[in-house]
Amino acid sequence: MEQYFIPKKLDWINLRKALNEYEAEKLFIRDCGGIREDGRYSAQGREKVNEALKGKNLDFRKDKTGLYMLIDNREVFHFPLDDYDKGFTIGYERIQPTEDGVERLVMLSHGINPDDSSLPEPRTSMFRTVLDKHLMEITFKGKIKLKFHSWWIKPDWKYWTLA
Secondary structure (H helix, E strand, O other), X not given: OEEEEXXXXXXXXXXXXHHHHOOEEEEEEEEOOEEOXXXXXEOOOOEEEEEEOOOOXXXXXXXXXXXXXXXXXXXXXXXXXXXXXXXXXEEEEOEEEOOOOOEEEOOOOOOOOOOOOOOOOOOEEEEEEEEXXXXXXXXXXXXOOEEEEXXXXXXXXXXXXXX
């Protein structure tokens, strides 16, 4: 799955635009593993939220106490935003049919143009980030359209924003 970086300062603007303009299909939140209550280390994260959103409204509220994820106006998770180093990325799930009729996930490196006509259209787009040692993924139906924002590291690493 290729990923496109969004400047952190535009995270909430882009998330609001995505929720307003695209169909959210799923909200998934898990911790990133680590030392558990019993003192043991666990590399695998524990699932906190895994909710299909068909017929539901995903929203968020951000204030000085943090980020609140809401489904049908019900709070499902709170991030205090004490540990928020990086911004969101947008990933595309592109599926390529093979000659033998099997579908294969297209894996691309960085620096790819999201509008490359030689690639299959994304089936889903995913907002992803790590906040307060929790992975949050919001899956959207189809392709979230992007446009170039600025250079992060030339010649391949770019920042993108929603078109």
